Amino acid sequence: MKLHTTHIGDKVFKTTTMFFALFVFALVFLMGYEMVRGSELSLKQFGWKFLTTSTWDPVAEEYGALPFIFGTLFSSLLALLIALPLSIGVAIFLSELAPRWLERPVSFLVELLAAIPSIVYGLWGIFVLVPWLRTSVEPFLIKSMGFLPFFKGVPYGFGMLAAGIILAIMVLPIISSISRDVLRAIPNSQREAAFALGATKWETTKIVLSDGKSGLLGATLLGLGRAVGETMAVTMVIGNRPEISYSLLDPGYSMASVIANEFAEATSSLYTSALIEIALILFVVTIILNVIARLIVWSITKKFKTT
Amino acid sequence: MTTLSMASVAIAIIPLFLIFFYTLAQGISALNVDFFIHMPKPVGELGGGMANALVGTTILIGLGCLFGLPISIFAGIYLAEYGNNAIGQTVRFFTDVLSGVPSIVVGVVAYILVVIPMKQFSALAGGVALAILMIPTATRTTEEMIRLVPQSYREAALAIGIPQWKATLKIILPTAMKGITTGVLLAIARAAGETAPLLFTALGNRFWSTDIGHPIASLTVFIYDYAKAPFDDWNRQAWGAAFVLIVLIFIVNITFRFVTRGRYKEQQN
Numbered sequence: 036m037k038l039h040t041t042h043i044g045d046k047v048f049k050t051t052t053m054f055f056a057l058f059v060f061a062l063v064f065l066m067g068y069e070m071v072r073g074s075e076l077s078l079k080q081f082g083w084k085f086l087t088t089s090t091w092d093p094v095a096e097e098y099g100a101l102p103f104i105f106g107t108l109f110s111s112l113l114a115l116l117i118a119l120p121l122s123i124g125v126a127i128f129l130s131e132l133a134p135r136w137l138e139r140p141v142s143f144l145v146e147l148l149a150a151i152p153s154i155v156y157g158l159w160g161i162f163v164l165v166p167w168l169r170t171s172v173e174p175f176l177i178k179s180m181g182f183l184p185f186f187k188g189v190p191y192g193f194g195m196l197a198a199g200i201i202l203a204i205m206v207l208p209i210i211s212s213i214s215r216d217v218l219r220a221i222p223n224s225q226r227e228a229a230f231a232l233g234a235t236k237w238e239t240t241k242i243v244l245s246d247g248k249s250g251l252l253g254a255t256l257l258g259l260g261r262a263v264g265e266t267m268a269v270t271m272v273i274g275n276r277p278e279i280s281y282s283l284l285d286p287g288y289s290m291a292s293v294i295a296n297e298f299a300e301a302t303s304s305l306y307t308s309a310l311i312e313i314a315l316i317l318f319v320v321t322i323i324l325n326v327i328a329r330l331i332v333w334s335i336t337k338k339f340k341t342t
Numbered sequence: 343m344t345t346l347s348m349a350s351v352a353i354a355i356i357p358l359f360l361i362f363f364y365t366l367a368q369g370i371s372a373l374n375v376d377f378f379i380h381m382p383k384p385v386g387e388l389g390g391g392m393a394n395a396l397v398g399t400t401i402l403i404g405l406g407c408l409f410g411l412p413i414s415i416f417a418g419i420y421l422a423e424y425g426n427n428a429i430g431q432t433v434r435f436f437t438d439v440l441s442g443v444p445s446i447v448v449g450v451v452a453y454i455l456v457v458i459p460m461k462q463f464s465a466l467a468g469g470v471a472l473a474i475l476m477i478p479t480a481t482r483t484t485e486e487m488i489r490l491v492p493q494s495y496r497e498a499a500l501a502i503g504i505p506q507w508k509a510t511l512k513i514i515l516p517t518a519m520k521g522i523t524t525g526v527l528l529a530i531a532r533a534a535g536e537t538a539p540l541l542f543t544a545l546g547n548r549f550w551s552t553d554i555g556h557p558i559a560s561l562t563v564f565i566y567d568y569a570k571a572p573f574d575d576w577n578r579q580a581w582g583a584a585f586v587l588i589v590l591i592f593i594v595n596i597t598f599r600f601v602t603r604g605r606y607k608e609q610q611n
Contacts, residue, residue: 042505042506042507044505044507044508045505045506045507047507048506048507048510048511049420049424049507051416052416052417052419052420052423052424053420053424053429054416055412055413055416055417055420056416056417056420056421056425056429056430056433057429057433058413058417059413059414059417059433059436059437059440059477059478059481060432060433060436060437062440062474062477063436063439063440063443065451066443066447066448066451066474069451069454069455070447070450070451070454072454073450073454120350121350121353121354122350122354123350124346124347124349124350124351124354125347125350125351125354127343127347128347128348128350128351129351132344132347132348141351141355143599144355144358145354145355145358146595147358147592147595148354148355148357148358150531150532150535150591150592150595151358151361151535151588151591152534152535152536152537152562152587152588152591153535153537153538154535154537154562154565154566154569154584154587155361155365155535155565155584155587155588156361157566157569158365158565158569158580158581158584159360159361159364159365161569162368162569162577162581163360163364204357207354208354211354236343236344237343240343257442260442261442263444264442264443264444264445264446264447265444266444266445266446266537266538267537267538267566271566271569271570291444291446291538294446294450294538295446295538295541298450298453298541298542299463299541299542299545310450311450311454314446314447314450317444317446317447318443318444318447321442321443321444321447322439322442322443324442325438325439325442326439329435329438329439
């Protein structure tokens with residue numbers, strides 16, 4: 036029996052699996068490359084003006100993505116505004132306050148929220164949230180705060196506010212579970228030291244929160260990344276009007292929504308190319324957000340693992 | 343502070359129950375045997391079902407698994423067994439990045455890669471899109487499940503002279519298989535709930551079709567079309583389909599949690 040120091044089968048197996056692993060890595064670049072190629076027509080035709088013009092006219096073949104960029108940003112920031120305080124509250128509860136027997140089921144319920152498909156959120160949005168906004172919330176907002184530019188308009192129900200609320204519900208599980216993990220990663224010695232100096236529970240929590248600042252920022256960026264890319268729920272409640280307006284009551288249009296609504300029926304190559312360019316913008320934005328966020332979260336959990 | 347914190351938890355969890363029970367209440371009236379085995383009726387007629395959508399989603403998921411699972415499982419094996427190096431870290435990082443790419447963007451890529459060369463919408467394109475969506479989840483869970491297999495198994499196999507590749511394929515992988523299957527189910531649940539990428543890859547089909555080279559119906563696009571419709575009956579059917587969808591997804595999630603609860607306990611403490 037010959038003695039092999041390295042079996043040939045091992046080499047083959049290792050190379051094969053490495054090939055598949057590298058394929059996953061290459062997939063991201065393949066996607067970017069294909070989208071750049073697909074949007075070449077639009078890039079050549081409009082250049083940087085694409086990002087700053089507001090006209091979206093398929094008939095005259097004039098395409099400007101500003102309303103969609105604005106819509107995506109506005110709805111996502113609104114969602115973060117609503118979801119962030121709630122998520123931090125949930126994260127504090129799960130990592131600092133809750134006893135073990137309560138923390139796990141509650142964590143699980145929050146994660147179930149993340150598992151609900153976007154389309155079901157959209158369905159619920161159309162038939163439950165929007166009518167409620169139209170009949171109760173928005174008239175109230177107009178009456179009480181209608182002097183602010185954010186609450187001027189007609190109570191359609193559909194619009195930025197509905198999109199912001201639904202996105203907030205969808206983004207909350209991500210931000211709270213990552214925040215909870217970040218807070219848990221902070222060593223107990225910090226809390227014990229604070230207690231030893233006579234701090235109350237709230238003061239200790241404030242210290243823990245400030246220790247985990249960058250991790251919480253990472254969690255927020257990941258949530259923002261999800262909000263920016265969310266399609267179906269937003270498409271069904273945002274109203275689909277490609278105009279820029281600062282009022283929460285007005286309909287808007289997001290980048291993902293315009294792709295979802297118009298891609299299958301885009302008649303000309305320039306039209307398709309413009310939509311692919313919007314997808315490319317989305318791709319780049321979410322990748323940047325994800326890379327920054329994960330770098331932050333990785334470094335924060337590593338930092339505390341070594342302490 | 344405690345009250346504020348508990349209040350946020352309450353506010354956070356309320357939508358979960360609201361959505362689930364509202365879907366249940368609205369959808370249950372649409373559920374009957376006909377709903378599952380009949381085809382959609384023409385516009386304006388009452389009744390009909392979503393049989394083509396159920397079959398369509400099954401075919402799409404099957405294609406997604408066919409394209410995505412081999413890649414994921416082998417990549418996961420590499421990451422678990424040989425991945426403690428720079429290549430492994432990079433691959434892991436980009437897998438996470440890939441999981442953050444919006445599903446609509448994945449749909450556009452599938453359109454460019456499959457629909458344009460084929461010059462038509464097809465279930466194949468939808469399957470490719472779903473495969474790309476499944477790969478990050480399936481790779482990560484495969485890696486984690488294989489890592490959970492005790493090192494002593496590998497050492498014992500090597501000690502009796504089994505080559506490493508055989509040990510991985512025939513001993514480690516079967517041991518981890520239960521966890522990997524549940525992880526794959528999780529990825530399938532995610533893919534089953536996707537609508538956006540299917541809107542312009544598999545497109546949708548009002549008729550019975552099992553042809554993968556042509557447009558095909560799916561559960562999620564069914565919900566989308568019927569939700570937008572001005573007919574109350576169709577809206578009810580959308581709720582019914584949505585209820586079926588979230589029940590399936592919840593079952594998968596609960597199973598995954600159940601199967602992995604013991605294993606993760608050591609990692610958490």
